[in-house]
Amino acid sequence: MKKNKATNIIILCGGMGKRMGRFTKKIPKPLLKVGKIPIIEHKINYYKSQGFKNLIFCIGYKASKMKKFLRKKNKTSIFSNAGVNSGILKRVFVATKNIKISSIISYGDTLAKINLSDLLIKHKKSNSLMSLVIAPIRNPFGIVKWNDKNKLTFFDEKPILNHFIGYAVIEPNIFKYLSKSIINSKNGIGMVKAIKHLVSKRLVNVYKYNGLQLTVNSVSELREARNKIGKYVTFS
Numbered sequence: 592m593k594k595n596k597a598t599n600i601i602i603l604c605g606g607m608g609k610r611m612g613r614f615t616k617k618i619p620k621p622l623l624k625v626g627k628i629p630i631i632e633h634k635i636n637y638y639k640s641q642g643f644k645n646l647i648f649c650i651g652y653k654a655s656k657m658k659k660f661l662r663k664k665n666k667t668s669i670f671s672n673a674g675v676n677s678g679i680l681k682r683v684f685v686a687t688k689n690i691k692i693s694s695i696i697s698y699g700d701t702l703a704k705i706n707l708s709d710l711l712i713k714h715k716k717s718n719s720l721m722s723l724v725i726a727p728i729r730n731p732f733g734i735v736k737w738n739d740k741n742k743l744t745f746f747d748e749k750p751i752l753n754h755f756i757g758y759a760v761i762e763p764n765i766f767k768y769l770s771k772s773i774i775n776s777k778n779g780i781g782m783v784k785a786i787k788h789l790v791s792k793r794l795v796n797v798y799k800y801n802g803l804q805l806t807v808n809s810v811s812e813l814r815e816a817r818n819k820i821g822k823y824v825t826f827s
Contacts (some may be wrong), residue, residue: 596642598711601686603670603679604631604699605651610809619653622660622698623813626820630807631657633702633820635665641707643695649682651675655668680781684766684774691763698757703804704814705758710798714760717796721789722763724758724798727751755786756804 608725615623621631628636638646647669650657654672662666671686687694693714695707705724714722729751736745765785766774773784790797805816 596708597645598643598693598695598707599645599647599687599690600638600643600695600697600707601647601649602631602634602699603649603682605649605654605675605682606679606699607652608700609673609711611813612810614645614810614813615652615805619657620631620807622653622656623807624814625805625807625813629660630702630816631661631699632664634697634699635661637702638707639641639665639706643707645669646685647671649673649750651677651682661732664668678775678777678781679779680737680769680774680776683761683782687761687763687766693762696759696761698806700807701757701804702806702820703756703758703800704802705800710760713798714796719796720762720768720794721786722760722798723786724800725754726727726755726756726800726804728754729769745811756801757801757806760798765789768794 600617604619604621608615611620611623614620623630625633635646644667646665646667648657648661649671651672652675658670669681673682673685677685683696693711695710703724710722710724729749731749732745734750735743737743768789769785773781773788775781776784786795805819807813807816
């Protein structure tokens with residue numbers, strides 16, 4: 592258990608957050624407040640409450656503001672800056688270059704009460720290069736399929752699907768299986784290509800999670816998170 596607590600958590604918080612519009616013109620998205628404190632502070636507090644203190648922040652956009660805030664909240668913060676225009680996978684690649692053990696990946700705009708020790712244990716037992724945290728989500732639409740004669744062959748009203756929630760565990764040798772073109776892909780394209788490639792090799796494990804999860808990826812999601820945190824649920 593103590594060995595697991597030494598695991599590094601790689602927090603991706605360097606994106607520009609363009610979908611947030613005016614909210615991220617002056618400050619990076621992880622510093623937007625949800626309840627009384629910023630998103631990133633909720634994450635730090637939760638990780639510390641579980642005994643995880645080795646936090647590596649992948650910064651980029653508004654890096655100086657992120658550093659100033661994070662140094663106050665977490666004195667042992669380690670920073671990795673692959674540049675503002677680097678994709679998600681490239682940021683992870685740069686941050687984990689000298690790490691020799693499993694790392695937890697955490698998207699900076701997602702809050703989830705995952706039992707991280709259990710996640711690491713299940714990952715190790717799977718003998719996989721990567722474990723993705725998956726949660727159920729109800730599709731708000733009726734899903735249909737039809738044949739080449741335009742006859743309906745399938746209908747499912749608001750099915751429950753499963754989606755990746757921005758948390759994962761990776762092994763240090765994962766990048767030996769990925770080409771430079773995949774690693775250097777822009778935005779989230781590299782991560783998608785990496786997952787698909789590793790899936791084809793049967794090297795990706797699934798960790799099922801059904802607890803509290805909030806993603807702040809748009810203005811509407813920010814409003815929803817602000818409405819929930821502190822009013823209906825707590826995150827600590």
